[in-house]
Amino acid sequence: MLKSEFQRALNLFNNNELNAAAAACQPYLEQPMFKLLLATIYGKLARFNEAEVLFENLLRQYPINLDVLFNFALVLKLQQRFTEAEQHLKSCLRLNVKYHPAHHALGALAELNHDLIRARACYQHALSVQPENMDYVYSLAQCAFKQDDFAMASQLLQSLLQRRYHAAAFSLFSAVLYKLKSTVAMRQLAERYAKEIITVPDALKYAGLLELDEKCFVSALHLLQQAQQQLNEPCFEVDANLLYCKYLLRPEKMLLQQLIECSVSDGSTTAFYFVVNVLATLGQLEQAKSLLQQALPQYPNDTALRLLQSRLFIQLKQPTEALNVLSGISQSQDNETLLEICYQKVQLFENMGEYTLAADQIKAAAKLVATQRIVENLQQDASRAEKDINSVAVKLNAHPKQLVFIIGFPRSGTTLLESKLAQLDNVKILEETNAVKQFYLHLLQLSKGRELVEYLSGLTEPQRIALANDYLTSLSKYTELRDEHIIVDKMPLNALYLTPMLLLFPQAKVVLMQRHPMDVCISSLKQRMLNLFTVDAFAQSYDTYFSLLDIFLHKFNENTLVIKYEQLVTDYFTVFNSVLQHCGVSTAKQQQSDTPTMFNTPSYHQVSQPLYTKAVNSYQHYQKMFDFQHPRLIKWCKALGYGDGKR
Numbered sequence: 001m002l003k004s005e006f007q008r009a010l011n012l013f014n015n016n017e018l019n020a021a022a023a024a025c026q027p028y029l030e031q032p033m034f035k036l037l038l039a040t041i042y043g044k045l046a047r048f049n050e051a052e053v054l055f056e057n058l059l060r061q062y063p064i065n066l067d068v069l070f071n072f073a074l075v076l077k078l079q080q081r082f083t084e085a086e087q088h089l090k091s092c093l094r095l096n097v098k099y100h101p102a103h104h105a106l107g108a109l110a111e112l113n114h115d116l117i118r119a120r121a122c123y124q125h126a127l128s129v130q131p132e133n134m135d136y137v138y139s140l141a142q143c144a145f146k147q148d149d150f151a152m153a154s155q156l157l158q159s160l161l162q163r164r165y166h167a168a169a170f171s172l173f174s175a176v177l178y179k180l181k182s183t184v185a186m187r188q189l190a191e192r193y194a195k196e197i198i199t200v201p202d203a204l205k206y207a208g209l210l211e212l213d214e215k216c217f218v219s220a221l222h223l224l225q226q227a228q229q230q231l232n233e234p235c236f237e238v239d240a241n242l243l244y245c246k247y248l249l250r251p252e253k254m255l256l257q258q259l260i261e262c263s264v265s266d267g268s269t270t271a272f273y274f275v276v277n278v279l280a281t282l283g284q285l286e287q288a289k290s291l292l293q294q295a296l297p298q299y300p301n302d303t304a305l306r307l308l309q310s311r312l313f314i315q316l317k318q319p320t321e322a323l324n325v326l327s328g329i330s331q332s333q334d335n336e337t338l339l340e341i342c343y344q345k346v347q348l349f350e351n352m353g354e355y356t357l358a359a360d361q362i363k364a365a366a367k368l369v370a371t372q373r374i375v376e377n378l379q380q381d382a383s384r385a386e387k388d389i390n391s392v393a394v395k396l397n398a399h400p401k402q403l404v405f406i407i408g409f410p411r412s413g414t415t416l417l418e419s420k421l422a423q424l425d426n427v428k429i430l431e432e433t434n435a436v437k438q439f440y441l442h443l444l445q446l447s448k449g450r451e452l453v454e455y456l457s458g459l460t461e462p463q464r465i466a467l468a469n470d471y472l473t474s475l476s477k478y479t480e481l482r483d484e485h486i487i488v489d490k491m492p493l494n495a496l497y498l499t500p501m502l503l504l505f506p507q508a509k510v511v512l513m514q515r516h517p518m519d520v521c522i523s524s525l526k527q528r529m530l531n532l533f534t535v536d537a538f539a540q541s542y543d544t545y546f547s548l549l550d551i552f553l554h555k556f557n558e559n560t561l562v563i564k565y566e567q568l569v570t571d572y573f574t575v576f577n578s579v580l581q582h583c584g585v586s587t588a589k590q591q592q593s594d595t596p597t598m599f600n601t602p603s604y605h606q607v608s609q610p611l612y613t614k615a616v617n618s619y620q621h622y623q624k625m626f627d628f629q630h631p632r633l634i635k636w637c638k639a640l641g642y643g644d645g646k647r
Helices: 002-014 018-028 032-044 048-061 066-078 082-095 100-112 116-129 134-146 150-163 167-179 183-192 201-213 217-230 236-249 253-266 269-281 285-295 303-315 319-327 335-351 355-366 372-390 414-421 435-447 452-457 461-477 498-504 517-525 535-555 565-570 572-583 618-622 631-639
Strands: 404-407 427-431 486-490 509-514 560-564
Touching (some): 002 018, 002 032, 018 032, 032 066, 048 066, 066 082, 183 201, 201 217, 201 236, 236 253, 253 269, 253 285, 285 303, 303 319, 319 335, 404 498, 414 427, 414 565, 414 572, 435 452, 435 461, 461 498, 509 572, 517 535, 535 560, 535 631
Parallel strands (some): 427 486, 509 560
16 A cells, blocks of 8 residues: 555656645655655755755654665755755765765766866766666766867767667757767768757757858758747847858848847847857958947957957958057967967058068967878878879769869969859859768768779769769758759869769869969968968978879869969959850859858958959068978979079
8 A cells, every 4th residue: 555655656756746746745754755755845846944854854763874865965955055965975975885876966066066077077986886877978978068078978978879869968969069060970960860850959050050060051041940940039049040041042131130130139249259250251341340349348358359359450451450459468368369369460460561570470370389280181181082083094974964173272262263253143152162072971981992983983874873963962952053053163172082073073174273382372371271380381281282183184184274373363354264165154144233242261352352463472572581492382383384483
């Protein structure tokens, strides 16, 4: 009888029917198990005085009972009486050091006190005693996430989700993958839990943000719209990125105004920074300035907003104001902030003609970072790509679609050419996406260890056409495409992955942009985005890539047109028409919209201005500060027809 009544009360408690559970306990308070359950229920109902009377009574009767000590500690924690709660939990462990619930509860207390190191140790203790406890795994993963140990959090959450679906773990894992920028893993997770993800707004949000980072605007739009529908209240991160995504697909000024209103409504530094940065990147400088003027009085000491302010002053040609802002920012900042300050000063001093001061800032930036790994990664990729190219024996019959690929070393004028092609109505630009690289990796999986070219050669023509169609379908994640569109993919380093694309699309055209290597060098040194901070690091990277391009040109000469940046800016119409003829692009229809187009490259808002020639031979301003007579640079100056670079 008592056993069945207790089970009934416990079931009500577990179903969160707390008042009914309390009523079920009342007739049997002489029994300790009912008294303990009622004390716990009172704690959850915030009837703390009644709960404490019952717990004190139980402790007098059973001073070393683990369940009494543990549940009393939980009720004390609810009252924020953390010290007393901790004492009871430690009493549990003195009685039984392997009492894992106490270890876990102590971890939760430590987390509330912002002691993540101690919390993690407690969770690990609990898990060592009961390694299959999913709540313990989740708590440890959550703690690791708060410590920015995303690799550990990922490992724990993967192990948890492999056992069974766990909603909180799924949501947290999506945040971890976003932090790790693991787009492929996020896509796999979303595919595995296709039914579950549509009800988890955080997972939809992070999946959408990752797609946006990949410039898969169509996919991002779909996911962020679903996240917005699932949320019951405004969420700036979702709402703002959704507006931004809509703008990138169809640039309408109304969307920018809604974005501004969204940031003002939210009112956080994050919101202001996001929207001001978007406006500044789009060249909407007056709107950006106006919004920043609303933000700064509220957050006068926010470093990120101050750096945005100085960047705006530089763009608005107000050097004195920019210098004043930068001088007021504390130098005791993290490396990323110091790098941003350095590169803003580079741009600022160059605009003022103070090239020595600009060079000093470039050298200061180089001391903050190491670039050897970047150089080594490029060398490894180039070695693999060279094998791909050399293994091509014959042209294969495959898809008739004509694609256009713009390649060259970054800062060689690829964005200038892209911006001009973007003005043609029958052209659709894929601007610096990972579409080709991602499809290359997909082909590697399909080839199952075989050489890629050998794998593609062994397929039938219909099979190759099917693969090519898979690639074209994948592009629908990035932008809205029509059958008549000529797709122009601009990604400077794509020669590392192009060989299989040219086998699947034998009618594809390649435009290789070349520019004076020393001009490319100084332009790269002035840009944070390339992560090449010394002449030597640049020269190694340039030599590696152009050695590959030399092999590429010999193999795919018929597909490729070489354009020199200097000729494009001095004889634009002749050179541009040769590009159109090579690519089979019609100029019959021109875009009439004056709405700005979005390109996320450092050079876009330079090249979107009228054609300029000041960037030609710009390295000469820095000849006294940098030794451009690097053997590898001289080698390519001669090979590309620029002489030895001496003046």
